[in-house]
Amino acid sequence: MNKIPSNIMALASNTSNKRETVCIFGTGDFGRALGHKLIQSGYPVVFGSRSTQTSGLIPKDAEVLNHAEAAQKAAIIIIAIQRQHYNFLAPLADILHGKILVDISNNLKINQYPESNAEYLAQIVPGAKIVKAFNTVSAWALQSGTLDASRQVFVCGNDMGAKQMVMDIVRALSLTPLDQGSLLAAQEIENYPLQLFPMWKFPILLSLGLTIFFFFYCLIRDVIYPYVYENKNFSFFLAISIPNRICPILALILLALVYLPGVLSAIIQLYRGTKYRRFPDWLDKWMLCRKQLGLVALAFASLHVLYTLVIPIRSFVRWRISTYIVSQALNNKTEPLDTTNAWLSDSYLALGILGFFFFVLLGITSLPSVSNNVNWREFRFVQSKLGYLTLLLCTAHTLVYGGKWFLSPTSYRWYLPSAYMLSLIVPCIVLVVKFVLILPCLDKPLTQIRQGWERNPRYSE
Amino acid sequence: MNKIPSNIMALASNTSNKRETVCIFGTGDFGRALGHKLIQSGYPVVFGSRSTQTSGLIPKDAEVLNHAEAAQKAAIIIIAIQRQHYNFLAPLADILHGKILVDISNNLKINQYPESNAEYLAQIVPGAKIVKAFNTVSAWALQSGTLDASRQVFVCGNDMGAKQMVMDIVRALSLTPLDQGSLLAAQEIENYPLQLFPMWKFPILLSLGLTIFFFFYCLIRDVIYPYVYENKNFSFFLAISIPNRICPILALILLALVYLPGVLSAIIQLYRGTKYRRFPDWLDKWMLCRKQLGLVALAFASLHVLYTLVIPIRSFVRWRISTYIVSQALNNKTEPLDTTNAWLSDSYLALGILGFFFFVLLGITSLPSVSNNVNWREFRFVQSKLGYLTLLLCTAHTLVYGGKWFLSPTSYRWYLPSAYMLSLIVPCIVLVVKFVLILPCLDKPLTQIRQGWERNPRYSE
């Protein structure tokens, strides 16, 4: 026990300019790429390989030895071998005793094995200090030097000194080590690179479904109906007019869906009279993807803003306006200013601008670097107070948009109401229920429940 | 002294898959919520409580014992008790000797006590290793699993090993531990969750005051005056036209106020001939909230851009344009292109666009993750050079906006000049003084003073 610390001490202190030798077990693609990079960064590298012949691809400055010899040359051994072949390390246990073994492996599926590869390695070579690292870096990126992506390397391990030495190597390769604690974190670190936006799947599928529905809805009302009844070809509405109907509708519905689960959970808690029972699974999942739902809603809102702002440049709009003005001139009359119209048009735009402004504020606050700099109280203030304000402004924007024609029977085509009216259902429900929940007679018991009070304590037993 | 390290070593090494028992003192809301979460994450939990009867709400997999028994079962004890009751721990000092005590308490006011709760705990149980953690997480968020907010848990403590073990628990709960150093940091960590945007108060109050002032100013000039003298109802100007006057004015004034304290401090230093005397308090405070002032200014500028871009969609503007064109057609005349007007209009818009563009660049650079990636020299370059360029462009934009009517007497109503003219005062002063300060005869002594030179060394004694 006494020899190992002094060993590390020796390695750590003679770092003046000479770097310690690193051993790599395995001459596969990742092993070679890492070897190249280590040599470039000034580390002597020795490869451990079953056959020392197949060395054509191995960097020329590296030595190739058999596993036992290679292991003896270095204090740090990088295991660039697949998990299935870890067994061959068992006979080397004596040589590997006290060495730092770096597990860099990845799996093909999330939670493929009951324990992480690094913990499995620790079971096979119990005397070694296992450190998990490098699994989030791709061989191709390492080789080509084009590490545009995250330079973060998650590192975990039970031995502080060993972890520290591996983190120094990570830094020497111009990567950023992130200490994730003990080897317990290895499972999560191994799952990490296999994910592809897992939290975004539901919001994106949902918005895709809604987009398709509203696309056909608007197609029928705005293109097919005028073609059938008035024989007008408005097919070019497909490019801007219809997207500009779908986008605000989706933005509003998705934004309301961000706040619906909060309202539902309050109702459930009030009904149950306790906070100590789990919500149904679907509600839990829904709550966890609220941020993503909100950001997709913001994306649709931004598109809506862009589509709206180009309206005056559109060739069709210019034609319509000029036709209208010419007809006025030919009829020799000037219409007076309709103040009601001016009010409706201006306040509808103003509500939309303010709603979008607060929506963007919400989006900026959800950037990781910003949300990490606010405390819980500030975050609640922004996401709850500003969030409801945004929802209120956007709902009001949509209501005023209808203006005088709102609910008028002439706006029905084939018994279909305007699409924007459908979009108002969910936000109005959320706002009304939220308003009811704010009333003192409901807010007080809810606050008590959330502070741990129970109406019927036996429930939780 | 020898037993404790080996104890920790033992705990740290057998982490293969079994997690060490955690003891929680106190069965209040936060203690229970943390207990639930720990059990979910695979930790055996034992509660220490005065009465072992009141256990209805306690998670069923947890044991409830009296404090002494519970403490003996675990190496880590979470103190989920209010500071006022810490005294009861004094008799347990022997049992707690060498244990890791995690202080999770918060206060109701900033700097409520002379020393932090964690340091107070260290005084009461001197033999224990105190670690401050978890105080930034809310019980409700922990319980409901909806940790949308910052997952950061600030951790501090004098014992590295103890801190490491607490940080492992934090990570196991899917939170992000942030090592804040020794227990000295506890005071700041305890103050953190009590803040509500402290740096934003002054900028927001200031802009609110200015908004109200300019609102009534514009109301008088643009709505009441035409109503009184021309009997025109322009009340709908309240929705867009007047906000679109207030926003650019506030953006310009606030942006100038960002650069005014720098100019003032330079004058003070030149006058005093030394940098070794403190600025007046109000100047210090002003300097510290410059970033927030600038971001509020950017918010107003963004609103101004949106309000301006919707102009052509406004019903009132369409009516005005069509009336103008119809009257031209009826009078059978076409006006020729006025090149001066075209120049003024285009350059005013171009200056505004460029000003806004650099303003947004400044805003992006002040995002925490971006400003952390630039060094001091780069930050100075962006905030100083680009900042003054932005101020210059925005001031020029406002000057050209006035165009031919700038300073013309016909633009006065009730002796009130246009509102935008008031907004030019501060920025023009800042730019002129800054220009004077750049002159070599002033820049040279100023640079010397900032490098530590003193005109009159006796001053600082």
Added chain:
Amino acid sequence: MNKIPSNIMALASNTSNKRETVCIFGTGDFGRALGHKLIQSGYPVVFGSRSTQTSGLIPKDAEVLNHAEAAQKAAIIIIAIQRQHYNFLAPLADILHGKILVDISNNLKINQYPESNAEYLAQIVPGAKIVKAFNTVSAWALQSGTLDASRQVFVCGNDMGAKQMVMDIVRALSLTPLDQGSLLAAQEIENYPLQLFPMWKFPILLSLGLTIFFFFYCLIRDVIYPYVYENKNFSFFLAISIPNRICPILALILLALVYLPGVLSAIIQLYRGTKYRRFPDWLDKWMLCRKQLGLVALAFASLHVLYTLVIPIRSFVRWRISTYIVSQALNNKTEPLDTTNAWLSDSYLALGILGFFFFVLLGITSLPSVSNNVNWREFRFVQSKLGYLTLLLCTAHTLVYGGKWFLSPTSYRWYLPSAYMLSLIVPCIVLVVKFVLILPCLDKPLTQIRQGWERNPRYSE
């Protein structure tokens, strides 16, 4: 050897509220500024100086002694002296043995000396524990308390305990310490504050050159040509019309240049049949500044959007439209809706909006805090798939913009084609080559090569 750890232990444990004395060698500007700040934060400070007389500027609460006496009073000594004078420390080696020496020096040029200043200090005083820190903070910022810039202090050193103590001091001064590992990192830490956006130089110079070229190109075609042939004064085009031609052109070309090196490297690898040979230097450098190229392109695209959206507010455009409408009215005719034109105009705008939308998404993903939160697979998806989609949309936007007049001979002036046509060359090449590379007959061998396969293994020897 045994005494030192106990020494540190003692210092670390008595941190209750009293702070340990800090010694500063050198009474220059930075030393004094740091001294002031340390005293403010509650640290007793003692200065070590050759002459104890020149003490007028030194903070009054600090003691000034000769070096040997000062060093004995503290465990931490900050060396605020220039590297050239480090020699004088050699005779003090005995006194400094076991002390923590903090190297805060900077150089005037990048890589000025073969070894870093901190490593040089370690050679002169081999018995001391050297820690590099504070070099990224400016004296002026420290003094004035206006640390708007990055508060990050990079810390490195071989002794963990020493590093920890220095990091505690950093935190006490309200700065954020960042552990950069062993003393090997000192060189990079010393180079860091000397940089001024090194990665941005090439993209900015390139875009400047292209801007100048296209400016004169458009000037000739759009201002000089009509002046010469039609005697029209369109000089005001300089403010908006010409910038709004240059911006989209540069955005498109620069975006294509982001993806060109990837395509080139694929061709080189296919030709060579291996990935184990370095690319030419210019290609490596090009690849490393792709992110910056893309962000500059995004800046131009944003300007293009702003310039385009103000079109309907421009005085010239209003004049042109009203003249056109009046002439229609006077000729007593109304043009029917041209559906083809409506389609072209709408789809051109829609393509532009979608292209810009995905471009902004790409930009947001490249924010450090966002890209740190996605894994390699997600980053590749966004930057590669979304990137090519953006390039495709923007290229299509430009192609449709030409509309019916695309390639028509009447659009040539002085044999010069429209500027936007020049901008299509690079993106079209990139897209065509990329499309060819996606074909299975090329994609399969390329994937194999990138996984380490070699067509001709002897190559790499």
